[in-house]
Amino acid sequence: MIIQSYCRFIFVRKISINNNPLRLLSSKGKFFDDSDEKTKQTKQAISDLKAKQLYPEYEQTEYGIVYDRKPFKYQCIAGKAYFWCSCGHSHKQPFCDGTHRNEHLKIKLKPLRWDCNETKEYWFCNCKQTKHPPFCDGTHRQKSIQDGPSTIRDHHSPPLVIEKIKKK
Numbered sequence: 001m002i003i004q005s006y007c008r009f010i011f012v013r014k015i016s017i018n019n020n021p022l023r024l025l026s027s028k029g030k031f032f033d034d035s036d037e038k039t040k041q042t043k044q045a046i047s048d049l050k051a052k053q054l055y056p057e058y059e060q061t062e063y064g065i066v067y068d069r070k071p072f073k074y075q076c077i078a079g080k081a082y083f084w085c086s087c088g089h090s091h092k093q094p095f096c097d098g099t100h101r102n103e104h105l106k107i108k109l110k111p112l113r114w115d116c117n118e119t120k121e122y123w124f125c126n127c128k129q130t131k132h133p134p135f136c137d138g139t140h141r142q143k144s145i146q147d148g149p150s151t152i153r154d155h156h157s158p159p160l161v162i163e164k165i166k167k168k
Helices: 002-010 037-047 143-147
Strands: 012-014 023-028 072-076 081-084 112-115 120-123
Touching: none
Parallel strands: none
Antiparallel strands: 012 023, 072 120, 081 112
């Protein structure tokens, strides 16, 4: 419940204010405020995840490649274990498919195991830069991530064909 309410609060929509499309508002129309007491409590609950104490993968200091610039909502079932891809190379995002084991890619990051305690929808980080893995903490909104490259093709990605082939 805590994570879901946190995600509902932090996910924002881009709107244009004074011709500035990068200014962000929350879904309630208020500016995102880290000084809000409820936000502080929710962030603390996320940072105190029991999994962080059980699994050493949570101590990784590197970040994976940006797979996508927005989070992924997934219905998790209580009692199941989920392995979140931390490297960004998996073809089954946001979860691991074992791509990190390919020795030719030389990936040092390992997936993070998360045990679901409550059946509900969770928001998983897809930019792989979150400070509270495996959940989104809004890091994807940073200008460096929004303007940088990602694995998913979108309007920021270069075109597949640079110039058309001319027929003779």
